[in-house]
Amino acid sequence: MNEVTLQLVEAPLEETVVRLALAGALGMFLGLEREWSQKSAGIRTFSLISLLGAVFTLLATETQLGEGLLVLGGILVIVQGIMLAIQGLLSEENAGLSLTTSVSMLVAYGVGALVAADFVVEAVAVAVLSSLLLVLKRELHEFAWGLSREEMRSTTEFAILAFVVYPLLPAEWTPEIAGLTIPLEPQVIWLMVVAVAGIGIVNYAIVSTYGGRGIAVTGFFGGLASSTAVVGTMLDHVRQRPDAASYAVAAILLANAAMASRNLAIAVGFTMGGETAILFESIIPLGAVIVLAFAIAAMTADWRESGPIELESPFSLKNSLAFGAVFLVVLVFGSLAETWFGTLGFYATAVASGFVSSAGATTSAVVLYRGGQLGATEATIAILLATVSSIVVKALLAATSTNTNFRRQVATYSGMLLLGGALASLVIVV
Template sequence: MNGVTLQLAEGPLDATVARIALAGALGLFLGLEREWSQKSAGIRTFSLISLLAAVFTILVLETDVGESLLALGGVLVIVQGVLLAVQGLTSDEDETRLSLTTSVSMLVAYGVGALVASGFIIEGVTVAVLSSLLLVLKRELHQFAGGLNREEMRSTTEFAILAFVVYPLLPARYELDLGELTIPLEPQVIWLMVVAVAGIGIANYAIVSTYGGRGIAVTGFFGGLASSTAVVGTMLDHVNQRPEAASYAVAAILLANAAMAARNLAIAVGFTVGSGSAVLLEAVVPLGAVILLAFVIAGLTADWRESGSMELESPFSLKNALGFGAVFLVVLVFGSLAETWFGTLGFYATAVASGFVSSAGATTSAVVLYRGGQLSDPEATIAILLATVSSIVVKTALAATSSNKGFRNQVALYSAVLLVGGGLAAALVVV
């Protein structure tokens, strides 16, 4: 008897019971929002549906009679969902949509139960949590979708195609043959970086559209994530029209530099984590110094009683994304050629030149070459810093075109402080 008890405690039965219990709990979790919304199917129904799927799935795994039962259970859930949807047709239009949501949610609960019982625990939990989140955020999602204009909808669709259609079709590795020289490329990683930069732009668009008129911090920093040059151009217009706005215009440019440095740091660290190469932690100190100095100077010098706004044309531009990708690829190829022909100094020159156009492109190029073993840790870090420096210099040169002497002098002075601070921090890292 003791042997039988021990087998029940340590054998596969306990794992099976745990999966059944988890399936029921996830079904209950899915039905919680439906119960709160006072729908015809709530906590008990959803939990029973997940339990039914778990039982039938276990029968499939353990016996020869479960497959037909699992299919029959799925059909019954679909039929029940159809009945609920038909019942909703007698109500108003909004209730019809909610009935359809409940019907689909019941089928999701059945799938969650089958996943968990099959041993796909993480997958089942993920589906349950995401599904519940969609149900809870119903009002916010409807408001978001209804508030999109045609340009925003088109941009979002284009971004989805690039991120979820093009990316999976690209090969993981590709060797570009240029005569006697072969350049190893990672197309998926390259495209993922393009998508990441574009995604930052979309997030920036949403934040600036919401808070752009409420403070210079949002306008400068989040505007700089997408295009620090756009921040400079906007501030030039503000200063030309309102000379008294110079203090917060300078702060906006400083925060745009901070955003640019933060973006480059995120690319340098984020895309080297889990790559098989050491994380580029050397870039943290100098870029962090630039970010910190920019925030401190902006906080101490700006007249925070002023506020500014920035109008962005669209959240995402396919032309801009492809242009960034083209610049990135050209920088990558020519950087590899320059590094092969002229050594590391050749790639440094390429990084400086490309930083005038896009410091993000130069940073991503350095990261890809580092991941491929063509650059060492210090070399990749120096290239990223040179691209960051050239971007700051470009913004200073653009600000120098202003007719407001105080504005252009302050931008030049504080940009020099950023460069010196970042240089000293870099020197400390090297030493």
């Protein structure tokens, strides 16, 4: 008995009391919606269940007596939930709601256990997400009931891509090609496939609601996340709606504008307030790319059309996988080029990095510039090379489209962006 008392005293009293209070509060928070919905278990029941989980967990961690009690408490909550579920099933009107309440009670028990085990952030996250699911019941049901078979299939495929395949892939892989070791990152490559699918789903929702104007939103904001992935989405978009090619071209241009804007923000923002001068050299060429991209996008697509555009599905799994394969080929050739032109050092790395993410190359250049390893001109050239690389790879990927008009326009306007940026870059040399 004395050993048990000493073990309990070892933990600070205030910390233990705070954990118990937080467990009760989170249980109360979970039970609030159930009480408001006038269910059989409400605020008091949920708070007590959460407290029970916290108390039994504290006993299990601090003494040798609580492990059995913790399991027993979980069993009691499950039994109580089953009884409520059976009671609800006997009443056809409340069957689903009683099942929800039963599961929520078990969640409350788990939240209390998490708090007592010092997983406070995780406990709060579970409580908030669970409460949100309860509150958004009607909206979630309407959303699920409104999904078509094709939309449901696409959602399932996306979940498999993101949550099943991605974790199974190795982080690094170094195959030998032509006697050279090529460092590849399968997870990064697959992440691009996931990004194409994810942006495709967002594009589907926005375009179905806002029509052509929605593509502008997809292009620009998708470009902030991954401008290269936007191309994959637009390839699928053009495949489904060839007559909307002008909007898809504009979306790629806006993705380039977003990419250049992001690089410019990194180049200027991360050099402000330091010992080194601000990279003003990057403003004119990157600014030229941004202005040209917006201007061409505004002129080439009729943004006055706002009617809905019917699409077959949120995204095509076949198209996303094909895009990933092409992207892999581009990465392999980029790595080979970096190996063959190793004397160019950081510039070759910047070009190769631009295939994946120009933001990474831009950040590296800024860090080296702030550390004194690169001068202002060298850092700016590296940033521009990464930006050019990103524009070129999007044009190459767009060239895989079967729509002649689409791939010709992307190539032409990408060339205009590069020419405008090159002319503006002469200011640095002069």
